[in-house]
Amino acid sequence: MPLEIKSISKAFGRYPALKDVSLTAVDGEFLALLGPSGSGKTTLLRILAGLETPDAGEVNFNGEDFLSLPVRRRGVGMVFQHYALFRHMTVEQNIAFGLTVRPRASRPSREAITERVRELLDLMQLEGLGKRYPSQLSGGQRQRVALARALAIEPRMLLLDEPFGALDAQVRRELRRWLRQVHDKAGVTTVFVTHDQEEALDLADRVAVLKDGQLVQIGEPAKVYENPANGFVFDFLGAACSLPGVVEGGRLTVADWITAAPEGAPQGPIQVFFRPNEVAFSPADGEGVAATVVVAGVRGAGGKVECVVGEQLLELQAQGQDLPAFLTRGAEIRIRPTRYKLFAAPTSA
């Protein structure tokens, strides 16, 4: 395994940022660290870069003890959330920096550096911007300069901290495709941190979901999405609704709806998780959980239905352009999740 992270723990004062996190990445893999803010994903990335030192644990890279190497000898290319471009240097000087600061013996010739910078400007579609200063560039351009600068040193590993965090949605989607292409071309193991589940699922070979400094689940995007390890992952990977229920004797009871429990369902108090668009609506005499419609209407591509079950408000989506006639404000209806996951109810609550 080229990258092996073993039982990493790190605390800032009394606040634990990472608790016993272990994971691995294969050569050339594109690994996403996904989690809400405060989940420890950036801390883990900075530990890989050498900008933070863990309290416990090991990091091995190609069999080498990575933690004993100082930052500058790790050969990682890091792209910072706000790019951290050198503001007093031109784009060319920024990209060339990693090469020009090498000791004389291993430093490429001036011509070779110029050539390498030119190649990277081409690759990053930054032709003609080499003489500009970072303040004269757009967000997307700065992002590409930061990536070019990181790639210039031919890193052994590429680390990206929320690479698209500061960009607007349009630019974000374009750059996402393009980043994947750059990664495939360079073939370098890449770890990237994001809190955007769509980005992680779309871009990565594997996704590691972190919560409160712990690794919750790791796997291929489709598998993690289809088989979330718990309610948190289900909730974090997309819009989600949940209702409390009970599994007993092979039967699932949610409010007044009783149905056969799926195989392998946890016993006892559970939470039913489902996506807001995977719901069947029926009139009051149909099958499902009794609910009262609060809002019903067509919004853009689909219908939006808000209803109350017990004391809980659910925001659901109906398919198609026309809502069934019985979905009117104040109507008593039944809703039945067409696909759902059951997770044991949190014990502390």
Place this chain on the structure above:
Amino acid sequence: MKPIFRLPGIAPLLLLLSLIVLGALIVMPLGVVFQQAFAKGLDAYLTPLREPDALAAIRLTLLVAAIAVPLNAIFGLAAAWAVARFEFRGKTALLALIDLPFSISPVVSGLVWVLLFGAQGIFGELLLDHGIKIIFATTGLVLATIIVTLPFVARELIPLMQDQGSDEEAAALTLGAGGFTTFFKITLPNVKWALLYGVLLCNARAMGEFGAVSVVSGHIRGLTDTLPLHIEVLYNDYDFVGAFAVATLLASLGLFTLVVKTGLEWRFAGELAASRRH
């Protein structure tokens, strides 16, 4: 700035008032300095400047500033770096300490050295035994000046470095740069204008300082009198032309500082903490 409310004639009135006050309190006295200095012609102006005591005072002032200002620049950089880059216990206390010289009277800043190193001071006897002279000597002047001008560079750099954060330095490290390279190629260039600005203010104050150096100097003519002290001596001797002639030197330094300061503020407004505070 947009007016919050409009009253007819109030803005010109306020402007006129400000101009009168500034004129009466600053421009006119400054004019008088030059007028008095040249009152008896160019020769009379130059004579007191050529006096050995005056030349000694100029040399001493330059020497004191040449020692105190670089030391404070280094201290300011180090303190700003520590405060901006690290979290540690007592950070607030350090910030308060850096500001202390601004809030205590310069006389006190001078007096502490006398209490420590003066003949009757805590270390007085020890120094006397070893033949080391601090009070009534250049060392004392330098120490007093350092205390008084301590905050200028640090105060200028701290907000800027806090604002810039450490990401650029971290980026340089990941790209393979060592500590020294990172400092000289990233840290220093990023703060150079603010540093120059701070040094400029520090220098103006170091050369013009009166209170603190007055206490430790002992007023030995030609030996421990800096420019401001020399001016006082001349003035007390009723040598008005002499006093004002030497005063034009300090006033010119002040005007020069003002011009460079304004130039820096105009050109690098975004990078200077002082101009942002206004």
